[in-house]
Amino acid sequence: MDAVLLTHPWSVWTIIVPLAAAVLAFLVPRRAPLAGIITALSVALFVAATAYRIFLAGPHTQMLGGWQAPLGITLRADGPALIMLLTSGLVGLTVSLYATGYFTAADRQQRYFWPLWLLLWAACNALFLSGDLFNLYVTLELVTLSSIALAALNGSPAALDGAMRYLLAGLLGSLSYLLGVALIYGAYGTVDLTLLGQTVRADGLSRAALALMTAGLLLKTALFPLHFWLPPAHASAPPPVSALLSGLVVKAPLLILFRLWFEVFPDTATAGMAHLLGILGCGAIIWGSLMALRQQRLKLLVAYSTVAQIGYFFLLFPLARGEAAATAWVGVFLLVLAHGCSKASMFLVCGTITRLAGHDRLAGLAGAGGTLGARLLVFALAAVTLVGMPPSSGFIAKWLLINAAIVAGQWWYLATIALGTLLASGYVLRVLSLAFTESQSPPLPVAPRILRWPPLALSVVAVLLGLAAFHPAVLTLAGAPVSGIILLEMVP
Amino acid sequence: MDPRDILSIVFLLAAAPFFLAGTIGLLRFPDVFCRLHALTKADNLGLGLIVIALALQADTWLQSARLLLIWLLVMLSGATVAHLIARTALRAGRKPWSGRS
Amino acid sequence: MTPGPLLLFDLLLPAVLLWLAWRSLTSSDLFRAVILFIAFNLLLALAWVRLEAPDVALAEAAIGAGVTGTLLLAALTRIESAAGRRLSRPARWRPAALVLTGTALLAAAAGLLWSLRLLPTMPGGLGPLVDRHLAESGVDHPVTAVLLNFRGYDTLLEVAVLLLAVIAIWCLDEAVPFLQQPLESPLLTGFNRMMLPILLLSAGYLLWLGSHAPGGAFQAASLLAAGLLLALFSGASLPAQWSGLPLRLLLVLGFLAFLAAAIIGPLTGRALLHYPPAWVKPLILLVEWLLTLSIALILTATVIGGRPTGSRPYPPPASPAAEGRQR
Amino acid sequence: MTELCLGLALFLLVTIVLGLIRIRRGPSDADRMLSAQLFGTTGVAILLLLGQATDRTFWWDVALVFALLSAVTAIAFVSRNEPSETAQQQRDDHGS
């Protein structure tokens, strides 16, 4: 039993099963939700098996088609990929469950939601596992195109507009990335990440290629000031889609960035370039949070909160240079997991609230006691992780980042994290306070169970992950390009 | 020099004026119908001469046949397209040029 | 080395390409822009030939001349019928923004060109490695071997992207016929009658060619798609009972076959896409043929631009090309 | 022979450049479509000549594909103008 568990390429099935299910969902729309649920459960199972294998036997690779790199493509199941797969499994399972209740059978949207979402899921998992620059381009395109289609799903003018912005930004980003790949292939004759990591020279050409690829990926991750396309696309999509876009999709280009900077070009990237990204990250944290504070609609508030949270991920670039590398690395990956769960949960709650109240204007939600108030409490529970209150996983993640900033002696990042946390509590409290104002509105019907439980479960998981953070933390470092001790105590 | 080569060279040199005529006609002729006329010259004769020249050089019959097929296809498409475009232009109310512009 | 006229050609062609691209972006009339873009694609195929990339040239010729042009013209017609024909000018920018963007782009150009001098003079490339393993790949043409075997995973996902495009387009809209009435012209009917078999034969030829020379599934599929489009223009249509599940099945057939072939590996203790050595050739052939059929339908569906509803007269046509291939 | 083929190919490329003027001038869409059609034919000729000059006849397959598809875009163009003739009238007035 263990022999099979420890040798079978479980991770491959997290790609194949959703691909096949997407085709089935397209062929037989009536059975699509069933296919979706079965896929969700099996992907969760395969992710667990992958985690088990990595935990016991360490990271492993698979040469697709039996061809060794550089001729073939290599799939790599390592720590960073695993954290991403965990995020994808958790968010995907929850959103799939929620979607069975959110889209009804008579709905035109249901017909297309399932094939599109299952393709997106396969693409995300494929991207997380890919160890090949060009294959990353193809998977990234698959991710982007399915996200665009999902963002346009409800066909409202705002959604179409947001999808178009997303598409154009996505095209610009991926072509810029591809030009970088072209330069790399021209210089080194391979696109395999591991081989490139061994051969890349730190010269002007590598820097040019890195700059092109980074620029393209920044646009796709929507890092401030290239975030213009994100809030319209995320806020006007149907809520399950928003949950996927914010919880899962923005992390896809992010992982490529991490792989590029720390595995392929560790010496090419200068400290200046790293700090530039760090400063843009700070800009994102502050600007996104301020914008979130000003929003009048709940979904836009959450979307701008995503813009802000993306900023935290970019603190890795400056902080992971030096002795605090492992600490920052673990912190950021934990944050990815935490943010994925909490943000998806928040968007799902938004969906339930919109379904109940008929709108998501904050002013109109004032005095939302009763059933809406309960939803807002779930929102608050998810926000515990987002803001980073103990004992949530968000807290551990930020704690690690703060430690890394202190060790690296980069106080301004510390200050930004603190400020960002403050602003985040601000916009979360603004929403929460609605629940405690006098109720004037007539009582609303109770939402169906399937629209209530999944977000609650996900936010509880996000909080509880903080208690079990040690295990994900160790797994994150399996096969990671950084090493060292994780500094859990404040070491100035 | 092989007489085939000489023939090929003659045909190639003869092809050039037809393409030039096609282009000049496209530029100088007064309306779309006349220009269509110019276009078909390049299609049929210019390309035809080139095809003959190259077919003379080809090693196998198969290659010559392939060249001829290409020519036939271009002529077929050219004729159909010319007809359809002329029809569109006529239906759009364009009068063929009658000598007074 | 390079003969004189050839070097002149190589200098003139990129210059013309850049100029065409520039005019296509700046001309105020959109129809003109589209025509210029079609011309651009045409000359681009010549550039591929000059760069000794015949497979890419074939694809560019097939896609650029057939599918993209039709796609753009159809979209332009629909946009204009919805929003009217308008001139399009660049956004009026503040001078500061213009200067900033211009400087940034020029700096990027300078930086990139300058970095090119660092390219190794004798690049490695994977050519020799591909040649060494060509015998095991099941095909004799290196590009096809890379596409369907060495990097078959990329191709699998690429077909998923195509399929996704159709789903996305169907999700956006139902099919809007861009012809209110089919073109009625005896000449066109005759032309089609001759052209459709020739296109079908040529597609078969390119597909057959792909196993040992430039050619292959995608190029063949583009030709088939062109045939389907021609049939569509002269009023052919798919019977209503075919526009539901049967059409969807045909669209996904190639992808499903590829996926099934891919998972033979993991089910038998090998890697994904690792075919059993004895089956490599027939498996790749089967996948390629089914892919050709599905991609042709997918490309046609993207031009039609919406979900066929069955009641309208212009869902994807059942032309002789498609039927011949199904049997 | 090789030189002549190359020279002729270059010459044909120059005629394409000249033909671009018609696309610019119009006046009607049909004129522009016509120029594109001529480019197709010229492109076929260039491909044939280049294939001959460099002794790689697989480029003739590219020419074959061009020849096969040269009508498709033009027919799409014609069909685009088919539905309502009044609209076409307005469009031409606008275009010229």
Next chain:
Amino acid sequence: MSVPLIYTAAGIFLFLLGTYGLVAYAHLLRKILAANIMGSGVFMAFIAVAGRTPGAPDPVPHAMVLTGIVVTVAFTSVALALAVRIARTSSRVHLSGRDEEQ
């Protein structure tokens, strides 16, 4: 100046030209054309950069560019369908918030 280098440079210029067009023009169809031109530039640079190997050309970049072309066609078709849909639902040919610029 070698021939591949000429085409590499042309590819880079096409890429930047397309970038300019994508940013500067409001009309959606124009933006899509610009993105296609960008793509062509990238593909050209890719083939040219990798085409400097002596002897037979390297097939791997050719296969990659073929994949890239297909992906770009897929994106183009979805983008056009979106543009048509936007034109039909709101009679606009550009993104919101830029009406004054046309």
